[in-house]
Amino acid sequence: MDTEKKQSKWTDEELAASVDTYLKILALEKAGQVVDKAHEQEILQKGALINRSTKSVDFRLQNISFLFVELGLEPNSYPLLANIGSGVAARVGKILAARGVIDLDDYLPTADEETLNRRTQKLREKNLLGEPEGIEKPKKMMVTSTSYARSPRIKAWILDNAKGICEGCNRPGPFELADGSRFLEVHHVKHLANRGSDRRSNAVALCPNCHKRCHHANDKDEFKEHLYENVKRLKRE
Numbered sequence: 001m002d003t004e005k006k007q008s009k010w011t012d013e014e015l016a017a018s019v020d021t022y023l024k025i026l027a028l029e030k031a032g033q034v035v036d037k038a039h040e041q042e043i044l045q046k047g048a049l050i051n052r053s054t055k056s057v058d059f060r061l062q063n064i065s066f067l068f069v070e071l072g073l074e075p076n077s078y079p080l081l082a083n084i085g086s087g088v089a090a091r092v093g094k095i096l097a098a099r100g101v102i103d104l105d106d107y108l109p110t111a112d113e114e115t116l117n118r119r120t121q122k123l124r125e126k127n128l129l130g131e132p133e134g135i136e137k138p139k140k141m142m143v144t145s146t147s148y149a150r151s152p153r154i155k156a157w158i159l160d161n162a163k164g165i166c167e168g169c170n171r172p173g174p175f176e177l178a179d180g181s182r183f184l185e186v187h188h189v190k191h192l193a194n195r196g197s198d199r200r201s202n203a204v205a206l207c208p209n210c211h212k213r214c215h216h217a218n219d220k221d222e223f224k225e226h227l228y229e230n231v232k233r234l235k236r237e
């Protein structure tokens, strides 16, 4: 039964059966049982994996262990075998998602900053384990994004007026640029995306820390109030 089986592409059914056996062994081990893995593999080979050699079944289960670690999940006692093709990894990922083990969307690479941040946040909430390999050669993507045509005259005025001092924390920008000025960023207090204007009365020069605070901090509303109170030219829109 065991020698020279054909090396055809694994079907979804074969992968699903492998995943199910893997999950079964994982559950038993988590319950503190010692599992006869060879026996479980034999059952697989009598069923969905009848065309696969003992070795390739073993490798497939080790592949799944590797993928578990990559996903930040606790693997069962199968050793980690890394050479899982990206196509198979994606298909096994889909099967794990269908079994409710992972939310596949959270793991998908994306060129969209906001989506990346949302997925990052969701994964961080899961307290994932281990050290992922990541992507050796990230794909170059064409992205379509919406931006606003902004006035260079306003940006120049805001930066000149600040003279290198952040209007959020009153400290100098963190480093010097080639022209000797301190680095600051221009932020629209009422965001352009919320139909804020690109005028002196709605723009401030901020250090990168204060700028990120405006967008991400849990006290961003209070910080916005602080800007309105401290920067006299600002007008609420």
Ligand SMILES: [Zn+2]
Residues within 6 Å of the ligand: 166, 167, 168, 169, 170, 171, 206, 207, 208, 209, 210, 211
């Ligand atoms: Zn600042």
Ligand SMILES: [Zn+2]
Residues within 6 Å of the ligand: 186, 187, 188, 211, 214, 215
């Ligand atoms: Zn901003």
